[in-house]
Every structure is written in C-alpha cells, then in structure tokens.
Amino acid sequence: MKIYVVAIAFMLFVSGCSSFSGEDKFTRSYVSAHITPNKTTESEVKTLYGTPDRQTSHSDGSYVWSFNKDGNMSSLSKALSYIPGTSALSGAMTSATIAQNTKDDISSVSDKVTGNSEHRSDSLTIYFTKNKVVSDWIM
Incomplete structure (x- = not known):
C-alpha cells in the first residue's frame, strides 16, 4: 500500500x-529570455529545467543536454x-x-x-562548452 x-x-x-x-518553458520566447549563448551557465540551466532527460558528452569536453516537455x-x-x-x-x-x-x-x-x-516545442537541446557555459540551443 x-x-x-x-x-x-x-x-x-x-x-x-x-x-x-x-x-511554458518550451517556447522560443521563454528560452531566448532565459538562456543566452556564451553567458548562461550549466547551473542556471539546471535551475530552470532540472536534470536533463538525456546527456551526451563529446571528446573535446563539450556536451549536450536534452529536455522533453513531458520529461x-x-x-x-x-x-x-x-x-x-x-x-x-x-x-x-x-x-x-x-x-x-x-x-x-x-x-x-x-x-x-x-x-x-509563438513557437513551441516538445523538446529542447542545449549545447555546452567544456567550461560549462551554453554555446547554443535548439528546439
């Protein structure tokens, strides 16, 4: 029980x-207002979206986080x-x-x-540099 x-x-x-x-954290306007390439850090993204649904690391030290709207x-x-x-x-x-x-x-x-x-998406992919700073994002 x-x-x-x-x-x-x-x-x-x-x-x-x-x-x-x-x-809605999966709109282009929300992401643009809260995530700035070469400025927003990994910890700031984690505060906004929580733990990523998927993580991918690259050999140069950069990495990618993916978030799904329904988790x-x-x-x-x-x-x-x-x-x-x-x-x-x-x-x-x-x-x-x-x-x-x-x-x-x-x-x-x-x-x-x-x-x-307003552009909405069910997923958000965020690219990070090896220094834990956002380099780009796509919806």
Missing part, C-alpha cells in the same frame, strides 16, 4: 511541476506496467499524459484563432 501512495504522490508532483510555473513520463508509465499490482497507477499515468496532450492541442487551436504565432 505504501508504494501506491508514494508512486501517486510522485506522479502528481512530476505532472504538476510544469503547470505551477505558469509559463520521462512515458518511460515511467511503461516501467510501471512491469511491476505487479500497479496497473491502476499505470492507467492513471496514461490518463494524465492524454490530459496534458489535450491541453496542448487546445492551446494550439486557441493560438491559431487569436493569431499567436
């Missing part, structure tokens, strides 16, 4: 993190499906993902109707 309570609390925390900030929620849902007795929790994770996708679709339609042409 304890595992269910912990898992549900974790799921609510993870799914709620993006909505508490009030701002690793789909991976978590798949992992839960292999744990006996967690099918209800896995179903709740799937429902939460569907709800988020529906919210994003409604937002997209609303933007088209109002003429908002």
Whole structure:
C-alpha cells in the first residue's frame, strides 16, 4: 500500500511541476529570455529545467543536454506496467499524459484563432562548452 501512495504522490508532483510555473518553458520566447549563448551557465540551466532527460558528452569536453516537455513520463508509465499490482497507477499515468496532450492541442487551436504565432516545442537541446557555459540551443 505504501508504494501506491508514494508512486501517486510522485506522479502528481512530476505532472504538476510544469503547470505551477505558469509559463511554458518550451517556447522560443521563454528560452531566448532565459538562456543566452556564451553567458548562461550549466547551473542556471539546471535551475530552470532540472536534470536533463538525456546527456551526451563529446571528446573535446563539450556536451549536450536534452529536455522533453513531458520529461520521462512515458518511460515511467511503461516501467510501471512491469511491476505487479500497479496497473491502476499505470492507467492513471496514461490518463494524465492524454490530459496534458489535450491541453496542448487546445492551446494550439486557441493560438491559431487569436493569431499567436509563438513557437513551441516538445523538446529542447542545449549545447555546452567544456567550461560549462551554453554555446547554443535548439528546439
């Protein structure tokens, strides 16, 4: 029973993190305002986006961090499906993902109707120098 309570609390925390900030961190205007190449540091990026979903290192000491808007929620849902007795929790994770996708679709339609042409993405890739400073980013 304890595992269910912990898992549900974790799921609510993870799914709620993006909505508490009030701002979509995966828009071009947000990234441009908060991440400046040759100035923004690794620690500043970590404060904004948390731990990256994927990290890649290069032989010259530079590296790349990738962030997904939904984090690793789909991976978590798949992992839960292999744990006996967690099918209800896995179903709740799937429902939460569907709800988020529906919210994003409604937002997209609303933007088209109002003429908002803000570029949004489901992923952000940030390139760092060996000195732990952002060299570039792409969405």
